[in-house]
Amino acid sequence: MRSRRLVALALTATLLTASAGCGDDEPPAAGGAPPGGGAPVAEPTGEAPAEPSAGPVDDAAPQACTLVSKADAERLAGTALDEPVVAGQSCTYTGPVTGPTAQVEVFVGDGAKKYLDIERQLGHEIRELAGTADEALLTAEAFFLRKGELWVAVRLVRLNDPQENRAPLERLARTVAGRM
DSSP states (O other): OOOHHHHHHHHHHHHHHHHOOOOOOOOOOOOOOTTHHHHHHOOOSOOOOOOOOOOOOOOSSHHHHHHHHHHHHHHHHHHHOOOOOEEEEEEEEEEETTOEEEEEEETTTTHHHHHHHHHHHTOOOOOOOOTSSSSEEEEESSEEEEETTTTEEEEESSSSOOOGGGGHHHHHHHHHHHOO
């Protein structure tokens, strides 16, 4: 169980990093302009650096928190959840610090597909969910949907028997597929 949690934490960190976008390793060009254009890079002033942006977001892709609302996430988790944290093309709802332990993570785009690829590499059981989307897959704690080229993944973290989550995950998968 502990190793599964560590894998889940590593996966979450990887997906959030991937969804936030990566910086360009090239140094700024002459005049302070970053490679590929954009605003000039300011010379160091001793002030705190500006907060990094969440990276580019595909305007054609639906927003993660639109696909899974707070009410949807609370129904899935079976408990009240805090307001979502949005990072790039992901949306995370967490349970309050007072408990119970619950978290719903939503990934849209490349991060969702990467999550599925990792699940396959780890050899986790993945089954098809027929009649939902162009491709729909379900694991013990998540579902993956593809419509056209768009991938969406929704992961549920709870400290319960994963079999209890199967029907709620399937219901939400059908709802999300209708919103894609």
